[in-house]
Amino acid sequence: MIKFSKQQLKIPKMMRPVYLVTGGMSEFRRAFPEKRTEELCVEALTMAAEMINMTPAELKSYIHTCYYGHFADHFGDQLLGESVIHDRLGLDPLGNIGVKTGGATGGSTLWEAVKAVASGYSDCALALGWERMDEVPTDEGNHLISCAADKDWETPLGHIYTGYYAVMAQKYWQVYGKSEDSFRKTMAEIAVKNRGYACHNPFAHGGMRITVEDVLKSPVIADPLRALDACLMSVGSACCIVADEKTAFKMCKNPLLVYVAAGTHTLRPADRRDMEIPLLPNETKNTYKDLDKRFPGGELYPGFTGFLAARMACYYAYRMAGVYDPCEDLDLVELHDAFTISDIQSYEDVGIRPYGEGRTYVESGDCYVTNPNTGKPGKLPANPSGGLIGCMHAVGATGLMQVCELMLQIWGRHAEVHGDAKRWKSFGKTKPKDWKDLQVKGAKRGLAISHAGVGSHVTATIVVDPKHQLKGGKA
Amino acid sequence: MSCAHEQNRGKVKVDNNRYIVKGDFSVIYPNTPIFNKQGKLCGVTNPRDMTYIHSYGAEAPFFEGLSKGSLKGTKCENPACEYKGSVYIPFRIYCPDCLKKMKIVDLTAAAKKTARIYTYMVCERSGAFNTLDKPIKFINVKIEGTATILMSYLYLGEPSMGMRVVPIFRTKNPTYTITDLSWVPEGTPQSKLPKGFSF
Ligand SMILES: [Zn+2]
Numbered sequence: 001m002i003k004f005s006k007q008q009l010k011i012p013k014m015m016r017p018v019y020l021v022t023g024g025m026s027e028f029r030r031a032f033p034e035k036r037t038e039e040l041c042v043e044a045l046t047m048a049a050e051m052i053n054m055t056p057a058e059l060k061s062y063i064h065t066c067y068y069g070h071f072a073d074h075f076g077d078q079l080l081g082e083s084v085i086h087d088r089l090g091l092d093p094l095g096n097i098g099v100k101t102g103g104a105t106g107g108s109t110l111w112e113a114v115k116a117v118a119s120g121y122s123d124c125a126l127a128l129g130w131e132r133m134d135e136v137p138t139d140e141g142n143h144l145i146s147c148a149a150d151k152d153w154e155t156p157l158g159h160i161y162t163g164y165y166a167v168m169a170q171k172y173w174q175v176y177g178k179s180e181d182s183f184r185k186t187m188a189e190i191a192v193k194n195r196g197y198a199c200h201n202p203f204a205h206g207g208m209r210i211t212v213e214d215v216l217k218s219p220v221i222a223d224p225l226r227a228l229d230a231c232l233m234s235v236g237s238a239c240c241i242v243a244d245e246k247t248a249f250k251m252c253k254n255p256l257l258v259y260v261a262a263g264t265h266t267l268r269p270a271d272r273r274d275m276e277i278p279l280l281p282n283e284t285k286n287t288y289k290d291l292d293k294r295f296p297g298g299e300l301y302p303g304f305t306g307f308l309a310a311r312m313a314c315y316y317a318y319r320m321a322g323v324y325d326p327c328e329d330l331d332l333v334e335l336h337d338a339f340t341i342s343d344i345q346s347y348e349d350v351g352i353r354p355y356g357e358g359r360t361y362v363e364s365g366d367c368y369v370t371n372p373n374t375g376k377p378g379k380l381p382a383n384p385s386g387g388l389i390g391c392m393h394a395v396g397a398t399g400l401m402q403v404c405e406l407m408l409q410i411w412g413r414h415a416e417v418h419g420d421a422k423r424w425k426s427f428g429k430t431k432p433k434d435w436k437d438l439q440v441k442g443a444k445r446g447l448a449i450s451h452a453g454v455g456s457h458v459t460a461t462i463v464v465d466p467k468h469q470l471k472g473g474k475a
Numbered sequence: 476m477s478c479a480h481e482q483n484r485g486k487v488k489v490d491n492n493r494y495i496v497k498g499d500f501s502v503i504y505p506n507t508p509i510f511n512k513q514g515k516l517c518g519v520t521n522p523r524d525m526t527y528i529h530s531y532g533a534e535a536p537f538f539e540g541l542s543k544g545s546l547k548g549t550k551c552e553n554p555a556c557e558y559k560g561s562v563y564i565p566f567r568i569y570c571p572d573c574l575k576k577m578k579i580v581d582l583t584a585a586a587k588k589t590a591r592i593y594t595y596m597v598c599e600r601s602g603a604f605n606t607l608d609k610p611i612k613f614i615n616v617k618i619e620g621t622a623t624i625l626m627s628y629l630y631l632g633e634p635s636m637g638m639r640v641v642p643i644f645r646t647k648n649p650t651y652t653i654t655d656l657s658w659v660p661e662g663t664p665q666s667k668l669p670k671g672f673s674f
Contacts, residue, residue, distance in 0.1 A: 003557075033509070034517050140602070142600070142603065143604050144602075145602070154653075156606070157653060158602065158607055159602030160611070163598040166598065167614075167626070168594070174636060221598075222597065270615065270623055270624050271563075271571075273561075274622075297636065
């Protein structure tokens, strides 16, 4: 679809406000040769209970329906894996359903749970996700991931998803990055930042103390992308519990308002047709009147450079939550940094910067917890968790991990959880001597973007301290 | 796989609206245990040798066309459609706007005359079951007069944006998959084409 009707552009309405009550995560690793998936899921749900001083049994007594995010059945050779986990969590015979939207599975799972509460069907719902990508050899794993592309038109071409994805990176690199060394360096800075932040996150498995030079010297995967530009491949679980207002305040002292909206775009980037840019609240047609003159080659929208699904998810979500300008109205973001370059592309889709200017979000220092240019707090810190590059990408859990991190930040409990030496030890790690508190001071509102592959599905989740709800934030 | 299996490899035919399978499918390999360094059991391997049976449905003419040296797209000819006249490659069976069945059109001549690389990527790696030579030069090809952009691979030369390319087809021993279509720079002589391919 390249034009929208009024009905299609309706701002999603929830019949009542929905609150994020708690959330939890397992540790994330590349592989868990000695753990079953259910052990990781139980760890995530147990942490969620502990965060609000409940036992798992008490927390479970509130849950009415369950939404499970698990993308790749075929990796585990287990269909209906959701039923296995549901049973092992002891939640039978409550209704449950599985959600699969590629890399956006975590966000989509929360979307379903939030709608269940918003509609009145459930007063409290569980969104829990996981992924198990360690149970096939890497080459076969690459083949299985490539099956998430069109199996007749793309998969036979190399059985390698990176190839289908990287053509978009190449276009952005040449058109908007103008193949500049300075742009290449900006990409590398994202990898340095996110791997660096992950060193202070006990759940993370990709923490590295590296420099821009290290990134630029790492092996080429698909030019201009190098090994250290890419996200992790992970195993682990994360969950969020959502409830209506009355139930939420019964379960904990300070539940947070949560809004989720979703967008999609073609599975095959090949099918993208030229269209007008859907505008976010702070943009006008004038914003883009000379875009193709400033960036020759950028004539088509979304072409192969924009993620329309992310744009649409924010189109809906910002208007639901009353966000006018994400840089002014939000305090932090957890973005889907699958690759450094797609992270930059996303800054534009979600309106942190207008199309064409994504790089300035990094170059200004706005995306850091502490702006390296000024030494002052960054304007809109991105991915203090370490993101997908530094923390994890356990597909079905990723979008939920991001929301857990926003929750901890808005609760002001980031240090309590990430700085707990006992937690580091329980994961078989030692808390670093120079452990840094990455709490975003005074965080009240945050955004998480959960994104699938070439942009087939994207969700935008906005978490808000109810005492700081934006004007225009609905239900 | 052993020679015996290779000779009797599973094949599928269609008869009276049913798939008839013959030969070896689901070859069984025994599973093996997985131990950790201390010799403690952690798990087992579960080998699988699967063959999927897949219908191309109304897209079959596209894949058959490749084997005959022709590149087919589709066009919406519904007079009531807001986007009537739009031409799609990749081939779509139904118009994405009006959902009327589209007309198959031959794009071979247009591709030979106007195809250009919109974007590309040279990929050193592949996944299991890959049949293409590495590095794979992924290209996305824009043919004038079409609404969309086709994913494919460049057989010869180094790709660049805007580069003129022409299609080549695996007309000898076709696989009837998208790999039967590839591209070479404009002006490439027939003698340089890969085995089994022709313009
Ligand atoms: Zn039509």
